Amino acid sequence: MIDPLVVERLIDSALAEDIGFADLTSELVIPATARAELALNARQDIVLAGIDVAARVFRRRAGCTVDLRASDGDRVKSGALMAEVAGPARALLAVERTALNFLQHLSGIATLTAQYVERVAGTRAVLIDTRKTTPGLRALEKHAVQLGGARNHRLRLDDGVLIKDNHISVCGSISEAVRRAREGAPVLTKIEVECDTLDQVKEALASGADMILLDNMELDEMRRAVALSAGRVPLEASGGVRLETVRAIAETGVDFISVGRITQSAPAVDIGLDAVIRA
Amino acid sequence: MIDPLVVERLIDSALAEDIGFADLTSELVIPATARAELALNARQDIVLAGIDVAARVFRRRAGCTVDLRASDGDRVKSGALMAEVAGPARALLAVERTALNFLQHLSGIATLTAQYVERVAGTRAVLIDTRKTTPGLRALEKHAVQLGGARNHRLRLDDGVLIKDNHISVCGSISEAVRRAREGAPVLTKIEVECDTLDQVKEALASGADMILLDNMELDEMRRAVALSAGRVPLEASGGVRLETVRAIAETGVDFISVGRITQSAPAVDIGLDAVIRA
Amino acid sequence: MIDPLVVERLIDSALAEDIGFADLTSELVIPATARAELALNARQDIVLAGIDVAARVFRRRAGCTVDLRASDGDRVKSGALMAEVAGPARALLAVERTALNFLQHLSGIATLTAQYVERVAGTRAVLIDTRKTTPGLRALEKHAVQLGGARNHRLRLDDGVLIKDNHISVCGSISEAVRRAREGAPVLTKIEVECDTLDQVKEALASGADMILLDNMELDEMRRAVALSAGRVPLEASGGVRLETVRAIAETGVDFISVGRITQSAPAVDIGLDAVIRA
Amino acid sequence: MIDPLVVERLIDSALAEDIGFADLTSELVIPATARAELALNARQDIVLAGIDVAARVFRRRAGCTVDLRASDGDRVKSGALMAEVAGPARALLAVERTALNFLQHLSGIATLTAQYVERVAGTRAVLIDTRKTTPGLRALEKHAVQLGGARNHRLRLDDGVLIKDNHISVCGSISEAVRRAREGAPVLTKIEVECDTLDQVKEALASGADMILLDNMELDEMRRAVALSAGRVPLEASGGVRLETVRAIAETGVDFISVGRITQSAPAVDIGLDAVIRA
Amino acid sequence: MIDPLVVERLIDSALAEDIGFADLTSELVIPATARAELALNARQDIVLAGIDVAARVFRRRAGCTVDLRASDGDRVKSGALMAEVAGPARALLAVERTALNFLQHLSGIATLTAQYVERVAGTRAVLIDTRKTTPGLRALEKHAVQLGGARNHRLRLDDGVLIKDNHISVCGSISEAVRRAREGAPVLTKIEVECDTLDQVKEALASGADMILLDNMELDEMRRAVALSAGRVPLEASGGVRLETVRAIAETGVDFISVGRITQSAPAVDIGLDAVIRA
Amino acid sequence: MIDPLVVERLIDSALAEDIGFADLTSELVIPATARAELALNARQDIVLAGIDVAARVFRRRAGCTVDLRASDGDRVKSGALMAEVAGPARALLAVERTALNFLQHLSGIATLTAQYVERVAGTRAVLIDTRKTTPGLRALEKHAVQLGGARNHRLRLDDGVLIKDNHISVCGSISEAVRRAREGAPVLTKIEVECDTLDQVKEALASGADMILLDNMELDEMRRAVALSAGRVPLEASGGVRLETVRAIAETGVDFISVGRITQSAPAVDIGLDAVIRA
DSSP states (O other), rough: OHHHHHHHHHHHHHHHHHTTOOOOHHHHHHHHHHHEEEEEEEESOEEEOSSHHOOOHHHHHHTTTESSSSSSTTOOOOTOOOEEEEEEHHHHHHHHHHHHHHHHHHHHHHHHHHHHHHHTTTTTTTEEEOOOOTTTTTHHHHHHHHHHTOOSSOOSSSSSSSEOHHHHHSSSSSSHHHHHHHSSTTTBBEEEESSSHHHHHHHHHHHOOOOOEESSSSHHHHHHHHHHHTTTSEEEESSSSTTTOOOOOOOTTOOOOSSHHHSOOOOOOEEEEEEEEOO | OOHHHHHHHHHHHHHHHHHTTOOHHHHHSOOOEEEHHHHEEEEEEOOOSHHHHHHHHHSSSHHHHHEEOOOOOOOEOOOOOEEEEEEEEEHHHHHHHHHHHHHHHHHOOOOOOHHHHHTTTTOOOOEESSSSOOOOOOHHHHHHHHHHTTTOOOOOSSSSSOOOOOHHHSSHHHHHOOOOOHHHTTTTTTTTESSSSHHHHHHHHHOSSSSSEESOHHHHHHHHHHHHHTTSOOHHHEESTTTTHHHHTTTTTTEEEEESHHHHOOOOEEEEEEEEEEE | OOOOOHHHHHHHHHHHHHHHTOOOHHHSSOOOOOEEEEEEEEOEEEOOOOOHHHHHHHHHHHHOEEEESSSSSEEEOTOOEEEEEEEEHHHHHHHHHHHHHHHHHHHHHHHHHHHHHHHHTTSOOOEESSSSOTTTOOOHHEEEEHHTTTTSSSSSSSSEEEEOOHHHHSSSSHHHHHHHHHHSTTTTTTTEEEEESSSHHHHHHHHEEEEEEEOOOHHHHHHHHHHHTTTTTEEEEEOOTTTTTTHHHTTTTSEEEEEEEHHHOOOOOOOOEEEEEEE | OHHHHHHHHHHHHHHHHHHHOOOOOOOOOOTHHHHHHHHEEESOOEOOOOOOHHHHHHHHHHTTTESSSSOOEEEEEETTTTEOOOOOOOOHHHHHHHHHHHHHHHHHHHHHHHHHHTTTTTTTTEOOSSSOTTTTTHHHHHHHHHHOOBBBSSSTSOOOOOEEEHHHHSSSHHHHHHHHHHSSSSSTEEEEEHHHHOOOOOOOOHOOEEEEEEOOOHHHHHHHHHHHHHSEEEEEEESOOOOOHHHHHHTTOEEEEEEEHHHOOOOOOOEEEEEEEEO | OOOOHHHHHHHHHHHHHTTTOOHHHHHHOTTTOEEEEEEHHHHHHHHOOOOOHHHHHTTSSTOEEESSSOOOOOOEEOOOOEEEEEEEEEEEHHHHHHHHHHHHHHHHHHHHHHHHHTTTTSSOOOOEEEOOOOOOOOHHHHHHHHHHTTTOOOOTSSSSSEEEEHHHHHHSHHHHHHHHHHHOOOOBOOOEEEEHHHHHHHHOOOOOOOOEEEEEEOOOHHHHHHHHHHTTSSSEEEESOTTHHHHHHHHHTSSSEEHHHHHSSSOOEEEEEEEEEEE | OOOOHHHHHHHHHHHHHHHHOOHHHHHHOOOOEEEEEEEEEESSSSSSSSSHHHHHHHHHHHHHHESSSSSSTEEOOOTOOEEEEEEEEEHHHHHHHHHHHHHHHHHHHHHHHHHHHHHTTTTEEEEEEOOOOOOOOOOHHHHHHHHTOOBBOOOOOTOEEEEOOHHHHHSSSSSHHHHHHHSSSTOOOOOOOESHHHHHHHHHHHHTSSSSESOOOHHHHHHHHHHHHHHHHEEEEEESSTTTTHHHHHTTTTEEEEEEEHHHHHOOOEEEEEEEEOO
């Protein structure tokens, strides 16, 4: 779960952005004393992510209570009731769109991730994410990926070393790049090397890298890389992976498959919000 | 264009989120004096949005220059060079992913929006967006929608009045709700009423509302609403609009069609970044 | 009412500004366990604004309770008790000045606004405000204006289009300026045109503008503008309006009169704060 | 002069508040390449304050230059040109209102302060301010007071000790309160005691207080307090001071007269902004 | 005590810095329902500072309670229990290091300060601090100094005037520098002059300065300065003061001795945290 | 090097904290046009850290230039000139203390770290830091540690897994704790297990942990742990390490030795700042 400090800051920014000075309509037409009850229902099959964030959005308003009927990570069937919310009508109407925007976006990521994960079931391959996330939502999106059944690659640029082609060329060799990284990186941080060719894979294996990224390789090359490594270090396949191609990649024997699409291109899931207001 | 103050704040948040304390890899393996040149190329046909934001991301770093070859709103062909960037290698590598994350996401929205807009070409209908945006990115996404050829509905809860079913029920009638809103809203703000039935449309027309939203109506109902209004106030069609259905809706004669998908579910566009680093 | 997120941020800034590291005097001379009771009394007739903000200032401190005897918008007579506050003495003394600064300033605006509103009673003219507000307090001051019985013009630069002389000259004509605005503005936002002459008023009426601002016109010109418009679009009179002149302007038949003085030059109202402290 | 960090933060907040996502009108109707020239003229006699802030507002936008013709503290005659500004038209129009809002408000304070200062000319009394300032603008308003010829009392609660009646009552005596304060206050901070009676003045003089505040005393009492003190510690007169009464107070021989009205109730000064825009 | 607003902001920054997105280890290996009990024990003799801050750190997490067994300012013996904390295990483990970092650092300052204070016991000299504090922690460190038995000099650059050699040289004389300061400083702020020689001390005494700083003087010079001043204004000794030298300085008869080391170079105290976790 | 965004934020906070509204003394006694030249000299042998931060502090002010004569990581001899700074006198005097506070604190850490590193020269042991840092300064202090010749452990709670005794007890076994961590941790993050006994070391070796922490073990136990591991995973010695004991620990053959004192208890180094001001 993402730390509450991080989540609360995101919520406050999102609410400020959507509300501005006030929810004009509700302030003008709804009495201050009116109360509302909201129900959130799934309108499609969903792997749930962000219900905890949505609950915090509602609870951020004085007097609002949330009764969760499902938890992050749950597989929710279309039609299922996910949460009931009650509180002052003006308060709830001012924040409902923000709550849904978080919930639909994050559940979209978890749901798409789960589809990729299903495709590789039975292989040794584990799905992982990338840094291709929506600006501002990295933490929540990385968590949604986990809820969808995949794992995270690195969280940001300071918690993992990934030596790419440009780093290698400026260092002269993979081994020199790995040497420099090994000397200076925090001791709990792993070093991964991006390889375009099998020769680079051999050099990376010799360099003491902790992990190797196979960049845009053909399936056959991947299989040979798997054979070369022979389990010495984990191999990650990367580059334009799609739902249609992920299974074949998994069957080459790689350990990890990273997919940018799960965070960059997941459509929002459909969630209904029904409200009853009493004056 | 979105105000620079808004954009710079988003950029700083996004960079802080992705970099953390430092770009570990580049700091460790690339000499401080190395320089880099980056080229951004379209890998698919794109309606461009966010190139201005991306340029600001690079320019946020000392010594980085950007040479734009395309502008926001341009229709860029697959393969086209969109920008060249030069500067200290460590600085550029630390920010390139953030620049791309903005650019791919926003261009995704503009590109999808343009597809919807094309579908309604020749009708009187104008595509508009909703408040279904990604938390934190409202301003940029609304601008991307404009670049894609559509217009914005309202920007947030304080710059437009939209009276929905719940507001109506708590007021007793549409006319009472409109009256309350008219008395208190800023004088440059319009008042729109959401209607589920043709009876409500009639009541809304009588109430002096500035605009009417037809919520999830059948095509035939929409046509009758258009006839009822007879051009007196603009009509907006809303509810589950898809690429496949938007044309038929436009042909009912409505003035506006709002689509949540263009901001909620647009896949990122494919953009390549090629780098050359010199020690 | 202004959204709590907006208000709480303003309160925290104001408290930080006034307190610094600590309320030196109270920390040094009052025991930590001492309690205080405060009473807020009107020392003049007041149209109340900011009592809700003041209450939030006190409640921001642990253990402080507020018993409100009057509400925002109330017309309070000189001598009336408006609120009683109780809590730890150090906490209350540290924040009382900030609470009063909000309350006296905002009630000053509401009280002056109400005087203008009274002057135009019985005419069709509605008083409205401007963007001439105190930096940082826009939201609260706009709300105080409403409590004083007037309405808001626009809240900021993004929620209304106001085409001024400079915009017109660079576009070549009013109709071209309105056309450009109409094409790009959010659909719930109105377009107003500032006119210096009756010829411009005619052009603006023809352009499809939603509202017309009569800038610094003589009373006679205003009357002719009212005749020209004949109710087609609302007319706003603007420019150096004073308590002495507002009635005559209202009697020309304009729909709105905007007054910068109500937010720019309202004197603070006199409010007394009596405290009792018990060790 | 107030520190640039403080000023820049206030400017950014004020701009964000007024602009929102963008200056809708100018973005829509003015070409991106158009340039503007602005001239700021005094429309009344002004003691200038905030021209430095206003210049920073304009300079905050890329490509804007400011040519100051008058400086903070200057006495500017009605009709005088105070500054010329040039830059991209969209940029200047987006920020001009904010620049003026600072300038008119702060010059209003300096101008009113100067009127009070003039009234006491030739006496020993020095005008000082209070903590009755507009929330968020304390630093700028305190500086405007200096530009008007008065001095500051304390800046906030942590840079001066002011022992009031409540502090005294909870301590049991003035001397005990002063003793506690003396033991714990920073060594460069003075200790002032508020006195309602001449007996209290005697006790305060004996307590070693650095300064004495005469709260709401009659003129005759003040004169007797001046005689009692005989120059040992500075005396401050306080309480409902007005332009009509300040001279008589000054002639009692007090050292300082504090006035809340100069910061709480100063009307904005009239300043004209003329713009020329070229496409 | 430092104002809660200041403290809460520092705590939130510190937690964000240490936690990042989440406490990875505890989130992964400890069940969400597990509870923990922590005990904080002194492992050396300590003058306690920061226990109030540490308690706020724990209380910042939902469901955490703190039972304080010692208070800030207490002299705690090695082995003593200082606080017991209980709450959700994940929440407590995520914040314990931050709580300890504040507590050990601030108690280190109070403990070292107390050692200096003890050395000057029985003399008239009072220990004071400087602006040589850790960036970001000024308020808390100044408070720790008070808890250690010393007093504060000034809190920052705006709450005291300290005229140094450079200020004097640019003004031409001490008396001119003091005159300028006296005219413009807030009236509750004292003016101190830094002197390198006895001639300067004489000039400073004549100038009407409120306090004199003897900069890096020999003991004998200090004694002569004390004789010169003869109690007219307080004298502060400053410059490289150490535990070994502070007594001799105090015996010269100076009123204040400022020590940078108490805030710049105090080693953290040793505090143990024992935890019990129940699934 | 720490990312400029992180550093600039810390600098702004530190300046705001020290300056408040303004540098009162310099604003009052130094003419606005006066210029200053500063020289920073080492007054002891120093391993330099923070000179880059100090330079940024000065450059944050308009018109200030910095000429660095030494770089972060340099071993500077007592008496050496490290930097020359020039600019407006008021600007430089307002920020010099903040620049020095960063520089002396961070160089203190680097200098103490280097002393520890020297002690273990010739052994295989590498010095590493902990999370025992000063709240707010984690990034800068971790970087100072590197400049002193040691490496970082983890940067915060989300970039490394460290399974401690409490985690183990709630999981039932080391292997279960490692299993849970392995399943959920980002793939570039290592998993370390804290062990109190040799039996635990054996269990940790079997569990597949990436690294083992030997907590407060005797030298002899450490040697046996080294033998048990036989180079399979790196071993870290931890617990109360001092300059006097670090060599013996290093000679046991452990790979890493973590020391809290280098960040928690490093005394500030002595640095002189000489200024010349010209009117």
